[in-house]
Amino acid sequence: MHMLGYFYIHYDLEIHMDNCVRNIKRVYSKLEKYLENPTEESIHDMRTTLRRLESTYQSSPKKIRNNKKMRAFNDTGKHLFKINSKIRDIDIILRKLSTDGKMTEEQLEPFEHSLTQERDRQLVEARKVALELQDITVPKIYDKDEISRKLEKKFRQKITKNAGRLKVNIEKKTPLVISDVSNVGELHEVRKDTKKLRYLIELILPKDHDKSDNNTIKNNINASHKEMSYEILEHLEKIQKMLGDIHDYDIVIDYLNQNTSNKTAVSDTLKNIVRNREIKYMEFVDYAKSRRLISSK
Numbered sequence: 001m002h003m004l005g006y007f008y009i010h011y012d013l014e015i016h017m018d019n020c021v022r023n024i025k026r027v028y029s030k031l032e033k034y035l036e037n038p039t040e041e042s043i044h045d046m047r048t049t050l051r052r053l054e055s056t057y058q059s060s061p062k063k064i065r066n067n068k069k070m071r072a073f074n075d076t077g078k079h080l081f082k083i084n085s086k087i088r089d090i091d092i093i094l095r096k097l098s099t100d101g102k103m104t105e106e107q108l109e110p111f112e113h114s115l116t117q118e119r120d121r122q123l124v125e126a127r128k129v130a131l132e133l134q135d136i137t138v139p140k141i142y143d144k145d146e147i148s149r150k151l152e153k154k155f156r157q158k159i160t161k162n163a164g165r166l167k168v169n170i171e172k173k174t175p176l177v178i179s180d181v182s183n184v185g186e187l188h189e190v191r192k193d194t195k196k197l198r199y200l201i202e203l204i205l206p207k208d209h210d211k212s213d214n215n216t217i218k219n220n221i222n223a224s225h226k227e228m229s230y231e232i233l234e235h236l237e238k239i240q241k242m243l244g245d246i247h248d249y250d251i252v253i254d255y256l257n258q259n260t261s262n263k264t265a266v267s268d269t270l271k272n273i274v275r276n277r278e279i280k281y282m283e284f285v286d287y288a289k290s291r292r293l294i295s296s297k
Contacts, residue, residue: 010204010229011155011156011159011160011204012204013144013147013152013155013156014144015204015205015206016059016155016159016203016204017142017143017144017147018144018207019056019202019203019204019205019207020056020059020060020142020203021142022207023049023052023053023055023056023203024053024056024073024138024142026049026052027049027050027053027073027077027133028134030042030045030046030049031046031130031133031134033045034046034130035127035130035131035134038087038123038126038127040088040091043084043087043088043091044088046080046084046130047081047084047085047088050077050078050080050081050084051081051195051199052199052202053073053074053077054074054077054078054081055196055199055200055202055203056203057070057074058162058196058200059155059158059159059162059200059203060155060158061151061154061155061158062154063151063154064141064142067139067141069136069137069138069139070138070139070141072136073133073136073138076129076132076133076136077133079129080126080129080130080133083122083125083126083129084126086118086122087119087122087123087126089251089255090115090116090118090119090122091119092248092251092252093111093115093251093252093255094108094111094112094115094116096248096249096252096273097111097252097269100249100252100272100273100276101252101266101269101270101272101273102268102269102272103266103269107265107266107269111259159200159203159204162196162200163197163200163201166193166196166197166200167197169189169190169193170190170193170194170197173186173189173190173193174190174288177190177284178284178285178288178289181278181281184250187243187246187247188243188247188250190239190243191239191240191243191244191246191247194236194239194240194243195236195240197236198233198236198237198240201229201232201233201236202233205229205230205233235291238287239284239287239288242280242283242284242287243284245280246277246280246281246284249273249274249276249277249280250277252273253270253273253274253277256269256270256273
């Protein structure tokens with residue numbers, strides 16, 4: 001059986017709504033730090049927070065998603081996420097050209113100049129969008145005391161449907177990724193779906209879980225199912241990290257191929273990047289096989 005072959009979705013409205021509210025509040029909190037000082041760390045935190053916001057939005061029934069303020073909050077958040085992703089990509093390119101690519105300062109200088117200018121432009125745009133996001137006030141649409149039984153059922157159905165779809169996508173595309181190193185598109189689709197599934201499962205799990213203390217799961221006959229969910233979360237996070245590392249190398253490879261007229265001048269750098277990418281790829285293949293992400297015949 002695949003590692004993701006089966007997992008039980010235990011739905012608790014109170015836990016889900018608390019996590020939705022927490023994810024929205026976290027956006028405002030991270031925005032303050034981000035606007036004050038958009039460092040690599042605050043950009044990373046902002047991106048993660050916006051991913052959780054999107055998961056919150058996508059796990060909601062149409063009635064919630066059609067709320068004007070909530071839709072604007074999510075759409076503006078997605079816009080900010082895209083800009084921050086461009087900024088992050090620039091940081092990744094500059095770092096890996098120097099470290100993994102082993103470029104000299106002289107080789108790096110022309111790339112650094114243009115990339116730094118582009119980063120500054122993106123930061124200006126990001127600040128405008130961040131201020132727009134900060135000005136949007138989300139109404140109390142995730143108040144558990146105001147959710148009808150009919151709407152609770154729709155929340156549960158939406159969670160189950162989304163989780164099932166993501167699980168199928170991961171299990172369907174992973175064999176394609178493992179069988180051919182050139183399946184870059186499928187690899188990054190698995191990466192995205194893994195991340196989405198992880199954040200979706202997080203939405204329905206309590207935040208005070210402690211594996212060493214079963215009392216945190218109060219008289220719950222579904223304790224074993226929750227334990228399984230936390231194990232799957234760790235598994236998904238591991239996959240996300242491994243595929244994220246590969247994605248970073250692909251960003252650099254794509255950048256060099258598109259922005260270098262003299263390929264000979266960067267041939268050594270490109271070889272170094274590709275070699276390190278292959279190492280990370282094989283680590284993922286070995287891990288996927290060991291955890292039975294693909295079927296063994």
